[in-house]
Amino acid sequence: MTPKLYMQRVSPPSRAVLMCAKSLDLELDLIEIDVLKMENVTPQFLQINPLHTIPFLDDNGFLLGDSHAIMIYLVEMYGKDRSLYPDDVKKRARINQMLHFDCGTFCKALKNCGKLKIGLYNANLARSERVPVPILLTDDKLIREENLNALIEAFGFLETFLQNSRYIAGDSLSIADLSLITTITNASALVPIDGHKYPRIRAWRKLMEFLPYSDINKSGGEEFKTLIKEMLSK
Ligand SMILES: N[C@@H](CCC(=O)N[C@@H](CS)C(=O)NCC(=O)O)C(=O)O
The missing domain is CATH 1.20.1050.10 (Glutathione S-transferase Yfyf (Class Pi); Chain A, domain 2)
Incomplete structure (x- = not known):
């Protein structure tokens, strides 16, 4: 199943992950979380991400926060080449x-x-x-x-x-x-x-x-x- 990304476009780290996915040609199922409306502190969201931050990835039950960690994961898991995060x-x-x-x-x-x-x-x-x-x-x-x-x-x-x-x-x-x-x-x-x-x-x-x-x-x-x-x- 397509990995889900909880995000908001106004948020820089969310956009970094969106650009990374685009560059990898990876489709993501985007779920808007409006931080201004405090959608990041609902009991449902806190259950999956106690740090209440976006972006947040749910790759078929593999849950991961922090844009930097998410981008590394996406390149390593889905990158056809590793140019965005080379092995060297x-x-x-x-x-x-x-x-x-x-x-x-x-x-x-x-x-x-x-x-x-x-x-x-x-x-x-x-x-x-x-x-x-x-x-x-x-x-x-x-x-x-x-x-x-x-x-x-x-x-x-x-x-x-x-x-x-x-x-x-x-x-x-x-x-x-x-x-x-x-x-x-x-x-x-x-x-x-x-x-x-x-x-x-x-x-x-x-x-x-x-x-x-x-x-x-x-x-x-x-x-x-x-x-x-x-x-x-x-
Ligand atoms: N180091 C984290 C920072 C994430 C972060 O602080 N996101 C902000 C939006 S740009 C957020 O979720 N703020 C709400 C909060 O901290 O409760 C990352 O790179 O993902």
């Missing part, structure tokens, strides 16, 4: 480093800019009493300066990483590119990168726009920008 130990090590950078530094900085951890903020309440909180905005509707600075710092790290290679983890496309392009697409709604500060990031982003499945990222990123605008205008 050193190439893999570099890709792994950048996947951890995405997860532990970039995504974290983006999440910290606001209340993306919906459902956790009312952790002292029973689940049924928790209410959605606005994402990406602190109580006074401003992103805290130290959080924004951490995000800007992450952009700086990425610019430096790109000094030595065309793609994020070497000279060919890998799953690390799919992860980071989706993260920076959402993050660039908060940190504009179109000036002259990040020439390497912009050159790499251009490369990524040529991917035949780049629309997946573009449309989700636009949706995110609209969401932010709406929230800021309230």
